Amino acid sequence: MFAWFERRIDAYPDTPPAMPPAGLWRFVLHYSRGSLPWLILLGIGSGLIAVIEVMLFGWLGQLIDQLASTPREVFWQEQGGRITIMAVVLLVVMPLLNLVTSMVLHQSLMGNFPQRIRWQAHRWLLRQSVGYFQDEFAGRIAQRLMQTALAVREVAMKIMDVGSYVLIYFLGAMVLAASQDWRLALPFLAWALAYGALLWHIVPRLGRVAQAQADARSDMTGRVVDSYTNIATVKLFSHSDREESWMRQGMDRFLGTVHAQMRLSSIQDIALNLINVWLVASVAGLGLWLWTQGTVAVGAVAIAVPLALRLNNMAHWIMWEFAALFENIGTVRDGIGSLALPREVRDAPGARPLEARAGEIRFDAVTFRYGAKAGPRQMAVLEDLTLHLRPGERVGLVGRSGAGKSTLINLLLRFHDIDSGRITIDGQDIAQVTQDSLRAAIGVVTQDSSLLHRSVRENIAYGRPDASADQIADALRMAEAEGFVPDLSDSAGRRGLDAHVGERGVKLSGGQRQRIAIARVALKDAPILILDEATSALDSEVEAAIQSRLEVLMQGKTVIAIAHRLSTIAAMDRLIVLDRGRIVEEGSHAQLLAQGGIYARLWQRQSGGFLAADDQDPAQG
Structure with missing residues (x-):
């Protein structure tokens, strides 16, 4: 059963990635399309649960009136059928609805929905132009990708799940209270107006703070990643204090948004407690007064007061859910700035x-x-x-x-x-x-050839993933790399071709990294070869050996070479x-x-x- 629900949403669609729209709701809809049927089912399930819960309050009031008016000896004969129906609703229908909504929520949506967004957004970003990545921290882009995926999920799910539940529950409570006496609905209406005013005042401000906070968080993460990525430069120049100061600027900016958020949260909490206690007191007082006037039965009081208490308990949850909704909307808006950007360099229509x-x-x-x-x-x-x-x-x-x-x-x-x-x-x-x-x-060897944080074998075979072991060995020999690769190892105990080389190849020396890059291009065997300071990171002895190998690599290819050392060209x-x-x-x-x-x-x-x-x-x- 779990697996069936987990397979309802394809987390890795193979449709070509498309640029997401820049508008908030169109952006959310763009990334929700594959999950939309299940979001709708979640909303329907939550709405039905709200209807049944309100019905149970109404039934409770009727039951109290019936207990007061029906003789014990005929009670089951007259009310047994109705009680049986409500028992079936309570013991069978409600658990089944909760089962379905829980499965849709946790198995279908919670994991697959954001993963689908990450996959689609990542594929779009991979095809962005080089200039896009030169203008941003890599860590900042990654942070926005991850937090935007979760924020889109939360926005879509809260609207369909919490939104439908709260709306139907409150309308049902109003109708139920008014069905006993129209005056009993007045405190609920007044509370709704005050609650709406509080939401209108607080929640948009929380959304704006959340957008600033999302930007500050991604900037803070980008600064951390930048420092760690360039840790050798930090150490070489003994600038740990400067890095701490630079990092603190980013952290202070983030902390400022947290303080602003918490101030709004405190105002919200205090005001909400005031209107909640007013609701319970006014409903209880009005209900008792109407009962003493003989206008309503005791069952009406038994309906109205528990409804008020239930809304009192729900109010904080609703407020936090709406606040979280707008916080996530702010995060989505921040992510749109990075994800909903056109590619500067695009394939022409009908490109072959x-x-x-x-x-x-x-x-x-x-x-x-x-x-x-x-x-x-x-x-x-x-x-x-x-x-x-x-x-x-x-x-x-x-x-x-x-x-x-x-x-x-x-x-x-x-x-x-x-x-x-x-x-x-x-x-x-x-x-x-x-x-x-x-x-x-086109095969390219640059002055600063970075490697992927994967195994030596994967790096060499990156241009030809189906390369055989013999072809990889030939590329290693061509690049004068067969001497050091067998001695490589990593922290996980992997050795030789299986050893991982670290981020950008930092675990290798400059010369070793360059020779792996040359082996990678040799294995690719493209008809056009670009050598951009290809031997600049090599010592003279290794360079002399590599030059003869490059002569072999260049045979039969159109070659463009750049070198500040003119003797090499x-x-x-x-x-x-x-x-x-x-x-x-x-x-x-x-x-x-x-x-x-x-x-x-x-x-x-x-x-x-x-x-x-x-x-x-x-x-x-």
């Missing part, structure tokens, strides 16, 4: 997979500005750049920091969309093919010199030296094989 055959690359009159929305006056990082890479050609990019080298690579990978011009691979415009197929055709087929986003020189190493231009000056200024740091260009590179 890239067919990378020869690896020919063309940049045709490409212009690109970071933050182009700021207007045409924004300085261009690449300006009307045209470049043709023949199939299998090996090209080195040269230029000072900020010349546009890394930007050119990022545009080829379509991490950003260009402002004008066209980039093609084998004649196919990369803006018209799917991003996944584009990046699958001097043997490329062609060198492209960039300056201020334009190609200013191109040719072989010997040809460029003979020209006596920028490349020749950079070569002469090198010390230990690195570019001089003078004359830096402020443009982004």
Whole structure:
């Protein structure tokens, strides 16, 4: 039975993720669609339970009147049928309703509903552009994802469960009291008006505080994660005190929202106690007065006073439920700011997979500005750049920091969309093919190759999950990594290829991490290869060994290489010199030296094989 209800909601739908709407209720509905039938069933069940509970109060009043007016000897004969019906309702119908609503609530909704939201939102976020993640703490994004999923669940469930129960219960109580004497309904009506005014005053304020609190909480979490992620930098610069101060700023902001929330809660609690005791006293006093006037029977008093006491007990629960509802609404609104954002880089309608055959690359009159929305006056990082890479050609990019080298690579990978011009691979415009197929055709080794916090084997096989053990071993040998991998171990006792490498690969040295990254790209075996300072983290001896392996890796591929150490790219087929986003020189190493231009000056200024740091260009590179 448990398993049946647990399978009613698919926690991992395979439908393509869609951008959620920015409006609050449309956002909640967007993430509730797969769970909506069960939310409705929960609301119906809660409403029926409320109806039966009110009916029981009415039956109790009738029973008291019948006990007072019916002789004992004929009581069961006259009232036995009605008592049997109420016994069936109480002992059979109510437990069955509670069983169904409990199963729907706990088995179907509590776990699967938020998990479904996390899955859908995570798939949407995974496909966000690189710039989205560069503008936010990773921990902050993760925190918003997790807390928004729970908040959407709470909003939807409280409206369907608590909302339907409270509304039907209160209306039923009003009708029941009025059915005895219309004046008995007046205290309930007055209480409802006062209660509504209190809700109107307190709850929206709690919602606004909750939204600020959700933002402060995610910021506080982001600061913690940022400090822990960069713990080596904190230690190296002996800045524990500064980190504590920075963290305290975030914690103080969060604590301020907690204090504001608790002040509103205290006002709510005090005011609610006042209107509750007034309700009980007025109902009891009015009921007794009407009884002494002979207007109502004793059963009416037995109905009205317990109803008032029941509402008195329920009032705090209702208030907290409504307060929690608005707190969760505030959390949802905060999450909308991170989740309901369009992708900056999107696949074109009808985009097809890239067919990378020869690896020919063309940049045709490409212009690109970071933050182009700021207007045409924004300085261009690449300006009307045209470049043709023949199939299998090996090209080195040269230029000072900020010349546009890394930007050119990022545009080829379509991490950003260009402002004008066209980039093609084998004649196919990369803006018209799917991003996944584009990046699958390009292998990249960067200066700071981060690894996933998984096993060495999973990291190497990330570009080809179906790789065999022999293929992984070949990639390790190619990257000169077979010597240290067997000696690796982690805290769980895993060794060799099964050892986990830590967040971003922090358990490995820079050289070890780089060699694993090179092995990963070697196994991917894409037709286009990008080497962005691929050997910068290696010592000279290992670099010399890796260079010969890279020669093997580059065979048959179109290669773009960036290196500040010019000696590592001097043997490329062609060198492209960039300056201020334009190609200013191109040719072989010997040809460029003979020209006596920028490349020749950079070569002469090198010390230990690195570019001089003078004359830096402020443009982004």
